[in-house]
Amino acid sequence: MIRLLRGEDIVGLGSAGLANAEGTQAWLESVGEVVKRDRHSMVALANLDGRFSYCKYYRPKGMLQRLQFRFGGGRAVAAFDSAQALVSAGIEVPSPRACALLEDGMLLVTEAFEEASDLKSLWQAGQSEDRLAQLMAHAGAVLASLHEAGFSHGDAKWSNFLVAGTAMYLVDLEAVLTSAPAASSGVRDIARFTLNAEDMGLAPEHFSAFLDVYAEDRSIPRCDIEVRIQPLLSKLRARHMTKYGARGHPLV
Structure with a gap:
């Protein structure tokens, strides 16, 4: 059938x-x-x-x-x-x-795309400083576009950002939700992305490349974003600690 x-x-x-x-x-x-x-x-x-x-x-x-x-x-x-x-x-x-x-x-x-790789795999393979900053900035722009369009991804971990050539695609769309493109939308996505960045040990300057672009594209002060994600990020960190132990370092 x-x-x-x-x-x-x-x-x-x-x-x-x-x-x-x-x-x-x-x-x-x-x-x-x-x-x-x-x-x-x-x-x-x-x-x-x-x-x-x-x-x-x-x-x-x-x-x-x-x-x-x-x-x-x-x-x-x-x-x-x-x-x-x-x-x-x-x-x-x-x-x-x-x-x-x-x-x-x-x-x-x-x-599907030939010779595509997700953000996590690219990080693990090693990238130049300039390339890593470019990838983080691109991810920030992608999430900002998603949230401004009135959607949230629901599982914005690095493996769900697929890079193919010069493009970056969001994948694994099972948990996508619609929401008003207000300043508070997308908090979970940013927190989830940040948890991955902390776990990977991403350098603060490269995380700034992500968050600064996101904040600029959404016209939201970066400090406001950092405050809004803290409650959820704390819960995600605690869950992650229980499952994997101490890894990486905090970025916000």
């Missing part, structure tokens, strides 16, 4: 192979390169219908989620709809291609 819920019928074009495979995971392993997997999901990069695509398979976690999938709900649909809304708002995200209900879960297909 393949039922297209959103987008193009590209999943249908591959239905013969998918129908003959022993489940969606086996099909993705045969047509693409698996880049991530856990108990309830798998991500693969594949050429579908002549286009390089990001494919994320969602396996239901239980009966309630299986029913949610059957009625056209769930994270895959939320991510597709969020991507459509952000593309319409002029925010740089991978274009959504399809969302389909399958016998064993859901499949989300979006645009």
Whole structure:
């Protein structure tokens, strides 16, 4: 069973192979390169219908989620709809291609990019001082644009900032929410990004490249942003400390 819920019928074009495979995971392993997997999901990069695509398979976690999938709900649909809304708002995200209900879960297909890397991976690979400052400033501009358009990401960790060429895209859009573009919007996103920066041991001057651009683009004093994120950042730090122990250093 393949039922297209959103987008193009590209999943249908591959239905013969998918129908003959022993489940969606086996099909993705045969047509693409698996880049991530856990108990309830798998991500693969594949050429579908002549286009390089990001494919994320969602396996239901239980009966309630299986029913949610059957009625056209769930994270895959939320991510597709969020991507459509952000593309319409002029925010740089991978274009959504399809969302389909399958016998064993859901499949989300979006645009993918050759030789792309997320911000966390770039940091771990090592970057020049100038390049790192440029990347941080770009991330600040991307989040400012998102918040000014009336959206928040919901999980603005470094691995969800994808760099491809000169562009930077927001990915993993399952938790995107709409909100009025007021000065207080996006607090969680900034706090989450800051926690990652602290954990990575980012130098204060490079963090300033991020926060200064964000503050300027949103016309908000930097000191106000730092005050607003403190309560949530303190909670995130405490949770992080419990899970990983002391790492990095505070930046605000």
